[in-house]
Amino acid sequence: MRLREIPLTAWIGILGILFAFGCAVFAPLIAPYGEREIVAGVWEPASDLYLLGTDNLGRDLLSRLIYGAQTTLFVSLAASILSFSIGIFLSFTAAVSGGPIDQGLSRLNDLMMSIPTLIFALVVLAVLPQNIFILIAVMAILDSTRVYRLGRAVALDVAVMEFVEAAKLRGEGRMWIIFREILPNTLSPLLAEFGLRFAFSILFLSTLSFLGLGIQPPAADWGGMVKDNKDGIIFGIQAALIPGGAIAALAVCVNMVVDWLLKRTSSLKGGRGDV
């Protein structure tokens, strides 16, 4: 693959993602003010001192946005990685084992997928204590059902290949077959799927935070910032639109990269549509 073959949209996407990660990593260096520091009056307009204005408690919006990138990116990335690990491991195990293990896991997956993700998350979060690790785990487990479905389909295609059979005859264990035979040969479609899951995690986390069930204040997070500032909208104060726009821009960037990855691996099976 040559760098020149990457289309312009994908370049924009990659640069956008890198920019967001840059903000997250160097947040304490870039941000003009502290994350929870009250610096001025409520909802002040943008000025030289406060480039994007202030929020509903008088905190600098730009600084919150930069610190919010940390939380939003960390939680969605952690959730997608965890969801991927669970989904891939279980789906490959199902595809390699077959029989009752496959049946059991697949029917359980069907059952989990018969409840819309957001509704399931609401039911579960109503019981569980509010804490960031539980949030990541809930997001990951619910999302892993989608990874499972794709992973099983892809792995079944590979599991019947001669080299897998050869490895089985050689006497390799199940773990060897999953990680050394099947995984390397399915990386390409799975990479595109990972991008999709990441974009979905960003939107899902933002939605949960917006509903007041995700990241808890005073920690900054883009969805929560929309919630904090939404009451200003009716007075013509558009502070809520800035974090909302940041979420949208990041999701667009990830989707542009995914679109390119999907085109490269046109053999990918599995839908874009997600609930």
Place this chain on the structure above:
Amino acid sequence: MANPLARVRATRHRLKETHPLSVLIAERLGLSLLLLWAVSILIFAGVEALPGDFAETYLGQSATPQAIANIRADLGLDRPITTRYFEWLGGVVQGDFGNSWASGAPVTEQITKRLGNSLFLAFFAAAISVPLAVGLGMVAVHYRNRIPDRVINVLSLAAISLPEFFIGYILIVFFAVQMGVATFPSTVYDNMSWSERLAAIALPTATLVMVVLAHMMRMTRAAIISVMSSAYMETAELKGLGAFKAIVKHAAPNAIAPIVNVVALNLAYLVVGVVVVEVVFVYPGMGQYMVDAVTVRDMPVVQACGLIFAAVYILLNMVADIVAIVANPRLRHPR
């Protein structure tokens, strides 16, 4: 000496010979009921098994063991879970979802009113978005890989990436705050006139349409393209059939199933979109009811709403499958 099970099997086989379609549909119905029952267990028992306790959350700092025990006894939480599950299920089957822990009022009363509101909103969103999405999908296929298709593709990719609440607030800023032509918040009351009601739901409907439109259009486009590129369409063209006749006779019957499938899947997406949109627009529907209940951990309300949302979702998926079976004879005889 045939045992009952073998007799059932034989009857099923005979029925399948004479009425293959009805048997398949009946099987699909049965599967949905089974799924719904499993979901009810998951929502009730699965949730009870998780750590966390309403009584402790409710009392907060002032939770003494005695107070917690009292609340648990009041709510009947001290009885075994199987008893409570069957009582709950028995009530649900008769349309009784129990009483809210937070307010003590019957859940069913609230739900009937709010479900009506939510369905009202979802109905209008579906009535607008379905024809629009199918139409745009066809336009995109017609101009495939030319400028209109590319524009639609980029715009829909952007729309997929927008969170629902962001679309909602942009519409509010634009139409309600700056131009002043729409109403916000979109609260509806009992004694509202029909036209007032329609004016109130204009913005939430528009938001929902935008949320599902892009998904539905992209999937419709893919479905039509896969039908149009099949071998029999090429044959139709080669044997000199006109484009219109080929589409009516060959493409349409084969495209119905995938398109209906796409529509049903996205209507299911609408069900979820409703939750966020109702919160944004302060619309008194099921979604807002559920989110409010989740924040105060009012479990009977959460479980009732969760079950109803899941039921609607399962129902829509079932309709999609049944239409696919009816439209496509190949699915009736699985090999």
